[in-house]
Amino acid sequence: MNNNVYLKLENVKKSFANFELDNVSFSLPKGYIMGLIGSNGAGKTTTIKLILNMLDIENGNIEILGKDYKENEKEIKQNIGVVFDSNFFVDTWTIKETEQALSVFYHEWNNEKFRLILKRFGLPLSKKINELSRGMQMKLMLACAFSHNAKLLILDEPTSGLDPATRNEFLEILQEFIQDGEKSVLFSTHITTDLERITDYITYLENGRVIYTGDMDGLMQKYYLIKGEPAKLTNELKKDILGIRSTTIGFEGLVETKLAHKYKGYILDVPTIDDIIICMSKEGKK
Numbered sequence: 001m002n003n004n005v006y007l008k009l010e011n012v013k014k015s016f017a018n019f020e021l022d023n024v025s026f027s028l029p030k031g032y033i034m035g036l037i038g039s040n041g042a043g044k045t046t047t048i049k050l051i052l053n054m055l056d057i058e059n060g061n062i063e064i065l066g067k068d069y070k071e072n073e074k075e076i077k078q079n080i081g082v083v084f085d086s087n088f089f090v091d092t093w094t095i096k097e098t099e100q101a102l103s104v105f106y107h108e109w110n111n112e113k114f115r116l117i118l119k120r121f122g123l124p125l126s127k128k129i130n131e132l133s134r135g136m137q138m139k140l141m142l143a144c145a146f147s148h149n150a151k152l153l154i155l156d157e158p159t160s161g162l163d164p165a166t167r168n169e170f171l172e173i174l175q176e177f178i179q180d181g182e183k184s185v186l187f188s189t190h191i192t193t194d195l196e197r198i199t200d201y202i203t204y205l206e207n208g209r210v211i212y213t214g215d216m217d218g219l220m221q222k223y224y225l226i227k228g229e230p231a232k233l234t235n236e237l238k239k240d241i242l243g244i245r246s247t248t249i250g251f252e253g254l255v256e257t258k259l260a261h262k263y264k265g266y267i268l269d270v271p272t273i274d275d276i277i278i279c280m281s282k283e284g285k286k
C-alpha cells in the first residue's frame with residue numbers, strides 16, 4: 001500500500017436507469033484538502049456513497065487509507081469522519097445524549113475537543129436534535145466528525161445551510177484539521193469561494209465523468225475564457241469552443257489553453273471556477 005494516499009478511486013463505475021458514473025478515477029494524498037465539484041446531478045453524492053460503501057460498486061476499485069472498505073469496514077469507520085447534507089442522528093436525543101453514544105462507538109472520541117467546537121459553533125448540549133435548525137444540525141455533524149481523531153473526512157456539501165460567519169469558522173477548522181500533515185479531507189460543494197480559499201486539489205465531475213482531477217492551478221490553467229463579437233465566431237472556433245453563450249453583441253466560452261495560440265486576435269481571459277462550471281455543464285448537456 002501507498003501510505004501517502006488516503007483515498008484512491010480507480011475506474012469506478014455505477015449505473016442507474018438514467019445515469020452512469022463512468023470510469024471515475026482520482027486520488028487524494030495525505031495532508032491535503034480536495035474539493036469535489038460539478039453541477040447538479042453530476043454524480044458527486046453517488047461517488048461519495050460508493051466511497052462509503054452505501055452503494056454497491058459495479059466495477060473498479062476504491063481504497064481508503066490504503067485498504068478496501070468492504071473488507072475493513074469496522075477499522076475504517078473509526079478512522080473516517082462523515083458529514084452529509086442531512087443529519088443522521090436520533091431526532092429525540094439531546095446533543096449530550098448524542099455525545100454519550102458517539103463516545104462509546106469511537107475508540108478515540110475526544111470530549112474536550114467536542115465541547116470546544118460546540119462552544120465555537122454556539123451549540124447548547126441540552127438541545128434536542130429535532131429542535132436544531134438545519135444549519136445547527138450541520139454544525140453538529142461537523143463537530144462530531146472533528147472529535148474522534150479521524151484521519152480522513154468525507155463531507156457532502158458541508159457548508160450548505162451555514163451562514164457566512166459559520167462557514168468561515170468551518171473553513172478555518174478544516175485548515176487546522178490538516179495542519180499536522182497527517183489528515184485529509186474530501187468535500188463536495190457548490191460554493192466555489194470555499195474552494196478558492198482552502199482546497200489544494202480538485203476533482204471536477206460532469207455528467208458522471210471526471211473532467212479534471214489535479215491541483216487547483218492546473219484547472220485554472222487548462223482553459224481560457226474566449227470572447228468576441230459575433231462576426232469573429234469562425235467555423236474553426238465553433239468546433240473548439242466549449243459551452244458557448246451568444247448574445248446579439250458577442251459570444252463567450254472556453255477554449256483549451258493548448259488551442260489558444262490559434263486565437264491571438266481575441267479576448268482571452270483567465271476563467272473563474274464558476275466560468276468553467278457554467279461552460280462545461282452547458283457543454284455536457286449538448
Ligand SMILES: Nc1ncnc2c1ncn2[C@@H]1O[C@H](COP(=O)(O)OP(=O)(O)OP(=O)(O)O)[C@@H](O)[C@H]1O
Binds near residue numbers: 045046
Ligand atoms: N438511487 C438512485 N436511483 C436512481 N438514480 C439515482 C439514484 N441516486 C442518484 N441517482 C441519479 O444519479 C445522478 C447523479 O446524482 P448525484 O446525487 O450523485 O448528483 P450530485 O452531483 O450529487 O448532484 P447535486 O449537486 O444536485 O447534489 C442523478 O441523475 C440522480 O437522479
